[in-house]
Amino acid sequence: MLLDAxxxxxxxxxxxHLYGEVDIYNAESLKSELHALIDEKKADIVLDCESxxxxxxxxxxxxxxxxxxxxxxxxxxxxxxxxxxxxxIFTLTGLDRIFAIEVSDK
Amino acid sequence: MNSxxxxxxxxxxxxxxxxxxxxxxxxxxxxGFDIEDIEDLKVAxxxxxxxxxxxxxxxxxxxxxxxNGLFLKFVAAGKAAxxxxxxxxxxxxxxxxxDALVDECDFxxxxxxxxxxxxxxxxx
Numbered sequence: 001m002l003l004d005a006x007x008x009x010x011x012x013x014x015x016x017h018l019y020g021e022v023d024i025y026n027a028e029s030l031k032s033e034l035h036a037l038i039d040e041k042k043a044d045i046v047l048d049c050e051s052x053x054x055x056x057x058x059x060x061x062x063x064x065x066x067x068x069x070x071x072x073x074x075x076x077x078x079x080x081x082x083x084x085x086x087x088x089i090f091t092l093t094g095l096d097r098i099f100a101i102e103v104s105d106k
Numbered sequence: 107m108n109s110x111x112x113x114x115x116x117x118x119x120x121x122x123x124x125x126x127x128x129x130x131x132x133x134x135x136x137x138g139f140d141i142e143d144i145e146d147l148k149v150a151x152x153x154x155x156x157x158x159x160x161x162x163x164x165x166x167x168x169x170x171x172x173x174n175g176l177f178l179k180f181v182a183a184g185k186a187a188x189x190x191x192x193x194x195x196x197x198x199x200x201x202x203x204x205d206a207l208v209d210e211c212d213f214x215x216x217x218x219x220x221x222x223x224x225x226x227x228x229x230x
Contacts, residue, residue, distance in 0.1 A: 021124070023120070023123055023124065023127075023152055024120040024123055024152070024155075024156050024159065025120040025121055025123060025124065054127075054145075054148065054149075056149055056152045056153060056156065056203075057153055057156065057199035057200045057203060058156060060199060061199065085141070085142055085145040088142075089149060089203065092202060092203060092206045092207070093199050093202055093203065094202075
């Protein structure tokens with residue numbers, strides 16, 4: 001499992017924690033899990049990446065796919081606690097302009 | 107001075123890209139790259155492999171040459187290598203990342219698909 005998710009009734013958001021390393025091996029699995037959440041309830045998603053150690057372009061593709069799906073319901077994905085070396089990947093690909101990103105200072 | 111060379115061959119399956127990343131990061135650490143450069147090399151190696159997997163080869167052959175940094179050559183080997191296959195929708199992202207993360211990168215194409223990728227990252 002790459003994530004655990006809880007629906008925050010107070011803020012009407014999905015609080016999602018991502019774990020480990022996302023690459024071509026498990027990106028499809030992450031996509032299924034994220035899309036299942038969105039199908040269950042259309043809400044903003046807060047993606048906590050404190051425990052995310054690695055992501056490549058296939059993982060970024062999954063996040064973009066999830067973003068497209070939530071935007072259809074006029075919702076948003078924000079990414080928090082991103083490690084600086086992973087934030088760099090978002091910046092290089094221009095994805096920092098389509099996700100609301102908060103970088104960890106750790 | 108002769109360059110040290112490390113070779114690795116993995117089946118062309120997503121399962122083994124992790125092994126490629128681990129080898130590259132271990133050698134990069136031993137050569138003296140800092141943490142940030144090692145992370146760059148891990149991502150660049152995975153992107154190179156992802157591009158090659160699109161050609162559906164039998165294996166991916168990696169040759170790492172240690173010479174004032176790392177020169178990495180990834181080759182798609184086996185019967186289907188070089189045959190055009192459905193490309194990953196995010197192949198463009200892979201190219202952006204490769205261009206940005208290493209000092210030089212080059213692609214060798216055959217039959218409409220990438221059949222080899224070379225990456226060069228020098229020590230600062």
